Amino acid sequence: MSGAGGPDAAAGVADTSPAPGLEARVRADRGEFSLDMTLSVPAGETVALMGPSGAGKSTLLGVLAGLTGFDEGEVRLRGRVLDRRTSDGSATRRTPPAHRGVVLLGQDPRLFPHLSAHDNVAFGLRVHGATKTAAAAGAADWLRRVGLAGLGARRPAQLSGGQQQRVALARALATTPAALLLDEPLTSLDTETAGDVRALLHQQLAATRTTAVVATHDAVDAVALASRLVVLEGGRVTQTGPVREVLASPATRFAAAVAGLNRVVGTFEPADSTWRAGDLVLPHGGARQHPSLVAVFRPSAVRVIDGSPRAAGEWTARIVRLEQTPAGVRIRTADPDVAVDVAADRAAGLTPGDTITLRVDPADVRLVGP
Template sequence: MTGALGEVALDARVVVERGGFGLDAEIAAGPGDVVAVMGPSGAGKSTLLGALAGLVRMDAGYVSVGGRMLDAPPATRTAPASRGVVMLGQEARLFPHLTARDNVVFGLRAHGVSRAAADATAEDWLDRVGLAGFGRRRPAQLSGGQQQRVALARALATSPAVLLLDEPFTSLDAETAGDVRALVHDQLGATGTTAVVATHDAVDAVALASQLLVLEGGAVTQHGPVRDVLAAPATRFAAAVAGLNRVPGDARSGVWRAGGLALACDAGDGPVAAVFRPSDVGLLLAEASGRPAPAAATDPAPEAEPGAEWIAEVVRLEQTPAGVRIRTREPDVAVDVAADRVAALSIARGSRVRLRVAASVVRFLPGSART
């Protein structure tokens, strides 16, 4: 996770113990790299960024930026303002009594820039983030997206060694978030800024980052290039981020099994996870006897090629932009179905359904015992 020439802009191992929660995570990034950090709520994403920014005290480990050791408990600790690390969170946190331009100027002046140079630089950055002519407005006169643009300008104007973004688009509506995300992407690329983005949204990882680090229960469960992690998720959470089913099972004598699901498998004997898309699973209602409902109720899916069919119980329904995601158990499999079909079949929690998946759409990840 370093730059092309092996340089390391950020190198850290963060160990924090707080009230029964433990975080022990390593992270590294080269100059200009953007690392996305994803994990379920409570995994430690904000704690990790807080420690890198110097806002959370570490119990052990180290933080090095540009070869300069910032933290190495208990002997070394650098104050947040002296680290060259800037954090941008969900809220813009602008000074309400200052104009947009003066909010940007404030950061520059704090770094010793003259007033005249700071004014000119602030105007330039407001123009870069699409706010030319907005310099005299105060935060209360700006929309949430505009405030976040000012905060980004203030952060990047000081040329930070590392920029930390903690769920920066969560408080914005989808359209505004998309615009600001594109702006962040362009400005990080233009300035070559090293950044760490903590997010719950896979779009952030795909649109902004070159590397993806998955954090679960205070530990790193997977890291690597974004496309590699999403193509071969090592845990159920990572699979959910990638929009995939990941079903741990066991392969023996050329057959992989998990609950009532069995498929031919040439991955060798031992723990193996099957990976396939929820949209690739066919569904029809099953009677208590296990007999299928009438053929007219069948959801379109590959039928002509070898695969597997099994009976499963519905545990919950989730709304998706394209319809409904049906969650089943034994094994835990998600199925994407059009909303009108769910209504027609009267599928609800506790319903028994017959599922079908074609062998050609299933990939196997050998040696993968994680859930």
């Protein structure tokens, strides 16, 4: 008969399984839209949640925070059941938002306008039971940690948008939440300020080992803040995995757009060992000869050339639209759907409906399974 610790404990084998963090299995019906997904965030880790508008990101965060109802499923935090609903919709467990240990921070910092930055942070601590003296000291310490030492006496109206978001972050983290939910927190900030706040978030989430979910449209947020990425589309998870892996091999058109890649579905032709999508033909001599393969390549790897196609990787395409980019112009084409990044002068004279010849070096294309 084994000892109380079990055979592994007797042999001195450590338990390396991740500590329970935030776990959810949720189905929420909203008329024609339905959110049906599972999420697991180990304790101390940050997961990025990405998806197009209307995918269900905010609905999920609302469920996790206890602000939004759902029809079936369960939400757990550190092994404790926060909410549970059976298949008939009846709630067998319901924890109010104030008692969950979860903080939701969105685009709006939601600071009290009549309180100073210091008092806004201290208020959060007082609500969680800190004495007046301890709350004052904690607020001062957190304002220093977020780079606002000396600005504690200012009210929100006297602070910039980035400074207000820093105060909101200080207030959130000062209460040592079991989980922090971030709903597009940087969207309303200018690029430089967003970069500063993003760096601060990365630093403080790592320092405090806070379990966090970051809903965002920006791949930079995922890369800078998260270890894992969950792609949510139409209320369903379409891809999940380490951030680098998901961005390198996007499984959907949306994920490819986020990663800044073209994703073209084609077929393998065994007769001549080629991959084809419309008029685009690429050699494929590898071992992976799945009948349906996906070509992944960067828009900057495609060039507009003169004349007709003459070699593998050259094809004609119809321009669908032109989009301005910081570096020039992005040409969108059809049959297949491909984005091409060119300098502005190279796009001069081109209009939607024109037919152009394109070239991509086969060496710049990765062919992966669907």
